[in-house]
Amino acid sequence: MDEIQLPKIGLGTMQGNTKKAKEAFVKAIQMGYRFLDTAQLYFNERVVGKAITESGVARKDLIIASKVFIHNFTYRRVKKSTERSLKRLNLNYVDIMYIHWPFRTYRKRKEKILKAFSELVDEGKIRYLGISNFTIKDIDDALKIYDKQIIVNQVEMHPWLQQKKLLKHLNNNNIKLIAYFPLMHGRINQVPELVKIAMKHKTTAAHVSLAWIINKGAIPIPKSVTESHLKDNFEAQNLVLDEEDIKLIDSIKYEKRFGDFPVIAPKWD
Ligand SMILES: NC(=O)c1ccc[n+]([C@@H]2O[C@H](COP(=O)([O-])OP(=O)(O)OC[C@H]3O[C@@H](n4cnc5c(N)ncnc54)[C@H](OP(=O)(O)O)[C@@H]3O)[C@@H](O)[C@H]2O)c1
Secondary structure (H helix, E strand, O other): OOOOOOOOOOEEOOOOOOHHHHHHHHHHHHHOOOEEEOOHHHOOHHHHHHHHHHHOOOHHHOEEEEEEOHHHOOHHHHHHHHHHHHHHHOOOOEEEEEEOOOOHHHHHOHHHHHHHHHHHHHOOOEEEEEEEOOOHHHHHHHHHHOOOOEEEEEEEOEOOEOOHHHHHHHHHOOOEEEEEOOOHHHOHHHOHHHHHHHHHOOOOHHHHHHHHHHHOOOEEOOEOOOHHHHHHHHHHHHOOOOHHHHHHHHOOOOOOOOOOOOOOOOOOO
């Protein structure tokens, strides 16, 4: 399989299962987004599939990622549910298929589950396995078992959850960090440091957060169904923050995790 080139920014699609969302995703692809993130859990793979078709952009120029959810963590269900995802997306393959959570159903049967993903790669149904919400221990365990490249780990990351330790571990293992909630689930204007830097560059706090994530070598996947936000977020990749800006954000001590997933979340690092 040829090497995958991940863009600097992607598009989150969670909660996007309406006509308005589909139209927004079509516009997003047409304005330049090439990396779309969906999941079985979002119940919008059909909407994303329609947007891909309507965008007119060639399939080979897009990177499409979905995620297998926790109730499908058996050898058979990983395979069957991936086939169903492909049908809903109207695609022959996805570029990345994630293990959505390292839930106990995964941990109990990880050898068989990882074997199923490896076979999906051999069958040409997925290009790469991705992992999501994996702790350092989960990553190390998976690396010992999986016989192919694990390309990404998708976790919450933003200026209030900087993931310094995890990022270092991922870099050492050649795994990219995909940052979810890069706009703090819509609360981005509450960070005084970002607002200050935004004023200096005559831009928005959203821009600054996304540019900082990109500067750290991670890939943010902001979600939006609002055209002006889509445009604004996409342009964030052109904002160059200076050393002083980066230092100021790096020095933020306050920590807040917005994703509250009480039953399925692992014991975070
Ligand atoms: N792997 C996982 O377990 C996991 C968990 C959670 C999320 N995710 C992924 O991460 C993606 C992003 O998460 P998210 O959508 O909850 O959080 P987010 O991207 O941090 O924030 C989205 C919110 O910010 C608003 N927004 C977007 N652009 C903006 C801008 N430029 N200025 C001000 N507000 C803006 C959006 O409203 P509008 O739509 O009106 O623009 C929406 O309310 C999801 O869509 C999903 O793909 C993955």
